[in-house]
Amino acid sequence: MEFETGRSPAIQLTPRQRWAIAITYGLIVLGLALGVNLRDGSLNLASDYRNLEAGISAKYPARWLLEESGPFIFRVRDMAYRGFNTLIEVSAAPVGSDTTERNLLDQLTLQRSQVLIDYSVLGYEDYRLADGSAAISMSYSFVSRDSNPFLEGVSSIVYGLDILTIRRGQALIVAFRADAAIYLRELDTLRWFVQNLEF
Amino acid sequence: MKNLRLSALLLILFVSVTVWPQGAVTLDADRIKRATVFIYQARSVNNDLVIKCVSSGTLISADGLIITNAHSVLPSQQCDGDQLIISLNVDLSEPPIPKYRARISSADDGLDIAILRITRELDGRLIASGELPILPFADIGNSDVVAIDHNLIAAGFPDLGNQAAAITRGTVTAFISEPSGPGPAWFKTRAEIPGTMSGGGAYNSAGQLIGIPTNAPAGRSAAASCRYIADTNRDGLVNSSDNCVPTGDFVSTIRPINHARSLIRGARNNLSAQIISAPAEMPPPLNPPRASRLFFAPSVSDGSPSTVVGSMPSNTKSLFFFFDYDNMTAETVYELRVSRDGIPDPTFSLPPVRWSGRENGLWYIGSREQAWANGAYEFTLLFNGTSVGSRRIIVGGGADNSSQFSDIVFGTLDQSGSLVGNGSILPLGDIASARFLFANMRNGLPWSAIWYFGAVEVARSADLWSDGSHGAKVIRVAPNGGLLPGSYRLELYVDGALSATSDFFVSGTPAGPLPEIFTRLRHTTADTPAAARNAPALSSFPTSIPTLYALFDWHQLAAGTPWTLRWLVDDQVFFDSTNPWHTIESGADFTVSLANPPDGSYKLQLLVNRLKLIEQEVTIGIGQLPIDRLARFEGTILSGRVFDAAAGIGMPSITIVLISADFTASEFEWREDQIFALATTDRNGNFQFARPLAFDTFYSVVIEADGFIPHAADEFWFSADQPYADIEIAMVRG
Incomplete structure (x- = not known):
């Protein structure tokens, strides 16, 4: 039995086929770009928060979890982050005529030292709000750990920043907390949040 | 939203669900073990914690209530710790891990039951209200329906924290009755339950908690029942000079859970009743405990023997051993050893347990509805390990036809000569009457009656019988x-x-023929007890009053008379305390209080010698206790693992969102009120939802993680035969 051997003839593409391939690749690239754009757009969208009773409106990153039941006016958390979920919490506290911002921050420190692991105040600084008014900030750190005793939870070092201002006989506290590994990056989110906060 | 729908398909492809049916015995045992805790009672000494006593315990609520023995957690001479450390069974195959600290919420040292509440992390940090994870807990059963030969599963830790929680199987072999409460005072079992499992749980075959294995360490001198485990005196050696941690001998007695119901109810609702008018702690008796007047009776009526017998016929199914006691305290350990024809009879013996009666009085230990084999029985009573008396009785032969008196009741005679009254409490007067039955008497037989006031004989009559063979006198x-x-x-x-x-x-x-002991029972609220005495009586109160006061007057009540204060909420007892009266005989405005009572209908009852004499009910708020949605643990426990599909390794710190049944994944807008529960993966990618999923209810799951394609899936549901489910979720990079 004999077999024929030899090279297959070279494929000659027609111009139309060449155009078709080019257009296909182009569409794929365009599709990927659109997809990435859509995804980024989706992830970077902002949601609106409005609380008429408290007289507060704000914008917060879309797809962050909004919570309103707790010892705060509202709180948002980035549930997609793989670690301590970055959070921004807005709360109010009554003040007396002799109450200073520092009194309130010290009170927060005393409360948190009872419930947070290795809670430590790092420092105080003046803070300028978007409308130019003055506030005070307190930075701190603590260790966060999953409290489920039946899981091998991973501890995270968390940095926090409280921004506190007193207006109309009431203290407004914006608490920001993020995993130490991404704290500096997430500070941009806090600045954007504070810029859009109205109260 | 389209992204989510696509991901839903992906999730279905990448999720595998494993469901364990309810009938699997090992899973019931796992749940029981998870609810079992190990308790250290420790004392702070020079910035160090020295273990003083250990015991097992059982979680009985999702918010951290634990039931255990009182003798190993209440401060005492033997257990003088000031801290309670709670170790959980984190891995069912490994020893328990200390996780929390607890405080005593309520306790009855006589019944040897304490209810603890987890309040702090192990490092001492306070756990804020609602911040404690939902913990696994045992369902509480009804110990009144337990019968002889029913299966019994005991759970606890078999040694000083070196081993995982263990299960011991056995059966209920006997009931022991005492005056300490309704129903059996103890279940007996021959299951081999190590001493450190005392305080743990005894379960029926349905996995419901029906009792607490209970023993009492025999004392410091009992070297066999205590262990030296640490160099507590810092001399570089662990020896008999160090603190010895009592462990007790094997446990064969179970305290039925129904004895603990009022304590549990009070702890669950944070109801803390206080007898304000009572004086401070009574001084303990100076003399050692003693017993006298040992005798037997075939039955008991209102705590008294029906008659006194020296022998019992064949086929005896009820026998009670009576004795007078004196100088007893809640720390007194008592024991009854029963032998038949010289051979120990474990069925009717009572191993060392804590005293649950008063300082002095009449006590009995016995059994009903259980066959006593023929033979010569010897009953030996021991207090604190020392024999204080013994008595023999013969069981066998024919019916007892000896002359006999029985069934004494007391009262006053009305004008027609009939005995009237409540049977055991007479008002002040000149004459007390007693009626009793007689059988097999013969005229001319010598008989006598002796009356005592306290321990003093006040009257005696001796005569020859002349009333015939049978009847009442x-x-x-x-x-x-x-x-x-x-x-x-x-x-x-x-x-x-x-x-x-x-x-x-x-x-x-x-x-009339009845005594009027308590009058002017009333309720009010005020800032202080003194203000309460002048405040107007009310029958309904608004929500959130700080303190509810109850006040009453009393008349001619002698010191030492046992009286009971019983408080019910929504017709369920949450406080039941019987004490000897120890203030003046008559007075006004005896005050008791209840701090921070939640909404409910509260009924206060006052009793003397188990007879209810007066009661009054008031309402607070809506007149009904708030509904505890976690009171029953029903539903599927959903756990699982999230892993990287490419690498196959578990992914830590991933948050899994379980959306409530009212919303689908596509409707989820990242609002808290749409979420049923959240779970976060641990370092191995494992997670567990602490809140059980309701059966036959649809849930949705959403997972978003930076660097991975978001996942979403609808229509997660589990039926009633699926108490546990495990899911594997593969995450795809994107």
């Missing part, structure tokens, strides 16, 4: 100076042998 006593308030006793003898005996009390002013 009334006798009476008229002490010089009349009937004073206090405790009385009548003993009836036939031919010189004790045949019947019973106690009664004289208290209160006469209101």
Whole structure:
């Protein structure tokens, strides 16, 4: 039995086929770009928060979890982050005529030292709000750990920043907390949040 | 939203669900083990914690209530710790891990039951209200329906924290009755339960908690029942100079859970009743405990023997051993050893347990509805390891046809000569009467009656019988100076042998044939007890009053008379305390209080010698306790693992969002009120939702993680035969 051997003839593409391939690749690239754009757009969208009773409106990153039941006016958390979920919490506290911002921050420190692991105040600084008014900030750190005793939870070092201002006989506290590994990056989110906060 | 729908398909492809049916025995055992905790009672010494006592315990609520023995957690001479450390069974195959600290929420040292509440992390940080994870807990069953030969599963830790929680199987072999409460005082079992499992749980075959394995360490001198585990005196050696941690011997007695219901109910609702008018702690008795007047009776009526017997016929199914006791305290350990024909009989013996009675009085230990084999029984009673008396009785032969008195009741005679009253409490007066039954008597037989006031004989009559063989007879006593308030006793003898005996009390002013002891029972609220005495009586109160006060007047109530304060909420007892009266005989405005009572209908009852004399009900708020949505643990426990599909390794710190049944994944807008529960993966990618999923209810799951394609899936549901489910979720990079 004999077999024929030899090279297959070279494929000659027609111009139309060449155009078709080019257009296909182009569409794929365009599709990927659109997809990435859509995804980024989706992830970077902002949601609106409005609380008429408290007289507060704000914008917060879309797809962050909004919570309103707790010892705060509202709180948002980035549930997609793989670690301590970055959070921004807005709360109010009554003040007396002799109450200073520092009194309130010290009170927060005393409360948190009872419930947070290795809670430590790092420092105080003046803070300028978007409308130019003055506030005070307190930075701190603590260790966060999953409290489920039946899981091998991973501890995270968390940095926090409280921004506190007193207006109309009431203290407004914006608490920001993020995993130490991404704290500096997430500070941009806090600045954007504070810029859009109205109260 | 389209992204989510696509991901839903992906999730279905990448999720595998494993469901364990309810019938699997190992899973019931796992749940029981998870609810079992190990408790260290420790003391702070020079910035160090020295272990003083250990015990097992059982979580009975999702918010951290634990039931255990009181003797190993309440401060005492033997267990003088000031900290309670709770270790959880984190891995069912490994020893427990200390996780929390707890405080005593309520306790009854006589019943040897304590309810603890987890309040702090192990490092001492307070756990804020609602911040404690939902913990696994045991379902509480009904111990009144337990019968002889029912299966029994005991759970606890078999040694000093070196091993994982263990299960021991056995059966209920006997019931022991005592005056300490309704129903059996103890279940007996021959299951081999190590001493450190005391305080743990005893379960029926449905996995419901029906009792608490209970023993009492025999004392410091019992070297076999304590262990030296640490160099507590810092001399570089662990030896007998160090603190010895008592472990107790094997446990064969189970305290039925129904004895603990009022304590549990009070702890669950944070109801803390306080007797304000009571004086401070009574001084403990100076003399050692002792027993006297040991005898047997075939049955018990209102705590008194029906009659006194020296032998019992064949096929006896009920027998009670009575004795008088004195100088007892809640820390007294008592024991009854029963032998038949010289051979120990574990069925009817009572191993060392804590005393649950008063300082002095009449006590019994016995059993009903259980066959006693023929033989010569010897009952030996021990207090704190020392024999204080013994008594023999023969079981066998024919029916007892000896002359006999029985069933004494007390009262006053009305104008027609009939005995009237409540049977055991007489008002002040001149004459007390007693009616008793007699059988197999012969005319001419010598008989006598002796009346006592306290321990003092006040009257005696001796005569020859002349009332025939069977019937009822009334006798009476008229002490010089009349009937004073206090405790009385009548003993009836036939031919010189004790045949019947019973106690009664004289208290209160006469209101017809009945005594009026408590009057002007009323409720009010005020800032202080003193203000409460002048505040107007109310029958309904608004929500969130700081303190509810109850006040009453009392008349002719002698010191030492046992009285009971019982408080119910929504017709369920949450406080039941019986104490000897120890203030003046008559007075006004005895005050008790209840701090921070939640909404509900509250009923206060006052009793003397188990007889209810007065009660009053008031309402707070809506008149009903708030509904505890976690009171019953029903639903599927959903756990699982999230892993990287490419690498196959578990992914830590991933948050899994379980959306409530009212929303689908596509409707989820990242609002808290749409979420049923959240879970976060641990370092191995494992997670567990602490809140059980309702059966036959649809849930949705959403997972978003930076660097991975978001996942979403609808229509997660589990049926009633799926108490546990495990899911594997593969995450795809994107």
